[in-house]
Amino acid sequence: QAGVYWFREDMKQLTTFRDLEPIGLPSYYVFPAGPVVSTSRAVFGQATWRVLDHLRLTAGARRTEDEKSRSGSTNLQAGPTFDPATDFAMPNVAALEKGKTSWRLGLEADAGPATLFYATVATGYKSGGFNDGCAASAGCPAAIAVPAETLVYRPETLTSYEVGMKSRFWAKRASLNLAAYRYDYSDLQLSGVAMVNGVPRYVTSNAGVASVKGLELEGMVKPTSASRLSATLALLDAHYVSYSPDGLHSWAGYKLDRAPSAVLTLGFEHGFRVGAGTLTAGAFSRISSDYQIGIPSQLLRYRVPGRSESDLTLGYAPQGGPWSVLLRVRNVEDKVAPVNIDSFGMTVPSEPRALAVRMDYRF
Known part of the structure; x- marks a missing residue:
C-alpha cells in the first residue's frame, strides 16, 4: 500500500494575560497572531512479504x-x-521549514489459527515550531525580550520497539493480548504557561532524552451470549534520561x-x-496509581494521588429499530484530580460526578 498526505491550516489566534500590574506590566499582555499557517506534506508506502505460510515481514517508510x-x-x-x-506593539513574525524520513519494520508469526506473535521497530517524528516573544539581541523592550534559543523549539523524534501476542480461544468467546514496548524520545516537546524573564508566556520547549517502557495485558471473556467481562493491566516506567529545565538542575x-506506574x-x-x-447494563472502573505533573519553568513537581473512577451505563435499543437511548453516570466516586497545573499554581480539575443521557437515531 502507498499514499500521499497533504494538510494546510490557516487560522487566527489571540492569547491574552490580564491583571499583571503586580509584576510591573500593563493590565493586558496580548499576543494577536494571524494568519498562522501550517502546511504538511508526506508520501508513504508499506509492503508485506509472506516469507512462509505462517511468517510475514513488513517494511514501510x-x-x-x-x-x-x-x-x-x-x-x-x-x-x-x-x-x-x-x-x-512589537512585530511577532516567524517561519520555519523541516523534513524527516521515518520507517517501520515488522514481523508476524502465526502460532495457530487464532494466535499471533509480532515484533515491530519504528521511528516517528513531530515537527518543531516557534514561541511568542522577541529575541533579546534584537533590541526589543526588556518586558518582551527572551533568549533567542527559546523562540524556536526543535522537532521531537521517537524510536519505538514492541513485541506481543494476540490470541482468541474458547470458540472465540475469549481473548488475551500481551504487549511489551519501549519508546526512546529525543527532544521531547513540553508545553505550558511559563514565566520567562518575569513575564507569562505559553511556551513549548525541548526536554532532552526520555524513555518509556511498559507492559500491557488485556483480556476479555463472554461467560454467556448476553454478557461480556473485560480487564486490562498496564505497568509503566516513563522517565527523563537527560533533561535540565534551567541548565543547572537535573531532572534525569x-x-x-x-x-502512573x-x-x-x-x-x-x-x-x-x-x-x-x-436493555444493556454495564459498569466500568479505572484504578490508577499516583502520578506527577511538573512545571519545568518553576522547577516544581506536583504529586497527584492514586484513585479510582467508575462509570455506570444503562441503555435500551429496540430490535431492528432506528433509535437507541443510553443513560450514563460518570465518576460515581465523585472524586476530582488536577488535569493541568500552570506556573501560577492555577489548576484545571477533572469532571465531578455527572449524569448524561444520549439518544441516537439512524436514518
Whole structure:
C-alpha cells in the first residue's frame, strides 16, 4: 500500500494575560497572531512479504515536509482593545521549514489459527515550531525580550520497539493480548504557561532524552451470549534520561507527566431481553496509581494521588429499530484530580460526578 498526505491550516489566534500590574506590566499582555499557517506534506508506502505460510515481514517508510509561518505582534495594552496612541506593539513574525524520513519494520508469526506473535521497530517524528516573544539581541523592550534559543523549539523524534501476542480461544468467546514496548524520545516537546524573564508566556520547549517502557495485558471473556467481562493491566516506567529545565538542575530519572506506574481497568456488561428490545447494563472502573505533573519553568513537581473512577451505563435499543437511548453516570466516586497545573499554581480539575443521557437515531 502507498499514499500521499497533504494538510494546510490557516487560522487566527489571540492569547491574552490580564491583571499583571503586580509584576510591573500593563493590565493586558496580548499576543494577536494571524494568519498562522501550517502546511504538511508526506508520501508513504508499506509492503508485506509472506516469507512462509505462517511468517510475514513488513517494511514501510514515510517522508514528511513541514512548513510553519506566523504574522502577529506582542502587545502591552492598558485595556482589552489596542490603542496605538497609548499602547505598545512589537512585530511577532516567524517561519520555519523541516523534513524527516521515518520507517517501520515488522514481523508476524502465526502460532495457530487464532494466535499471533509480532515484533515491530519504528521511528516517528513531530515537527518543531516557534514561541511568542522577541529575541533579546534584537533590541526589543526588556518586558518582551527572551533568549533567542527559546523562540524556536526543535522537532521531537521517537524510536519505538514492541513485541506481543494476540490470541482468541474458547470458540472465540475469549481473548488475551500481551504487549511489551519501549519508546526512546529525543527532544521531547513540553508545553505550558511559563514565566520567562518575569513575564507569562505559553511556551513549548525541548526536554532532552526520555524513555518509556511498559507492559500491557488485556483480556476479555463472554461467560454467556448476553454478557461480556473485560480487564486490562498496564505497568509503566516513563522517565527523563537527560533533561535540565534551567541548565543547572537535573531532572534525569524523574517521572514523565501523567504517567502512573500501574493502571487497572475492569468492565462488565449484560444484556436483558425486554419486550421487543434489549436493555444493556454495564459498569466500568479505572484504578490508577499516583502520578506527577511538573512545571519545568518553576522547577516544581506536583504529586497527584492514586484513585479510582467508575462509570455506570444503562441503555435500551429496540430490535431492528432506528433509535437507541443510553443513560450514563460518570465518576460515581465523585472524586476530582488536577488535569493541568500552570506556573501560577492555577489548576484545571477533572469532571465531578455527572449524569448524561444520549439518544441516537439512524436514518
